[in-house]
Amino acid sequence: MRTPFHPFRHQKGAALMAVLILIAILGIACISALRVISCDMELASSKIHGSRARQIAEMGIAVGTHNMVEPSDPILRRMDEETGEGYEVKVTSEAGRFNINALLGIAGGQGSQGNAPQDDKPLLRNLFVDWG
DSSP states (O other), X not given: OOOOOOTTTTOTTHHHHHHHHHHHHHHHHHHHHHHHHHHHHHHHHHXXXXXXXXXXXXXXXHHHHOTTOOTTOGGGEEEETTTTEEEEOOOOOGGGSOOHHHHHHXXXXXXXXXXXXXXXXXXXXXXXXXXX
């Protein structure tokens, strides 16, 4: 008597392999979802800290531009020890700034009296843009 033919007799481990592959795919999907959530949390945190930094900078500007504040006033330096947030205002006069027009004249080799050649002006402009 012949034994009946079983087409799946030689494929005993196929279901196990399918389950293992499915578990691997689900694991990769979970890890990807966690990475996306982590990136979103970092982005939200950066936005919050960035807006707070801008707010503190504007507070420092408001204090520094107030006409009743003296250069020795302690309000020009503020540091919150708990959060590590703060500002320090340095008041400088206009004399401490560059006179860009004089630099353009000097670059042309004509001292501060003349104008620089037209091909030196873009060079200096690019240098100042790169400098910040």
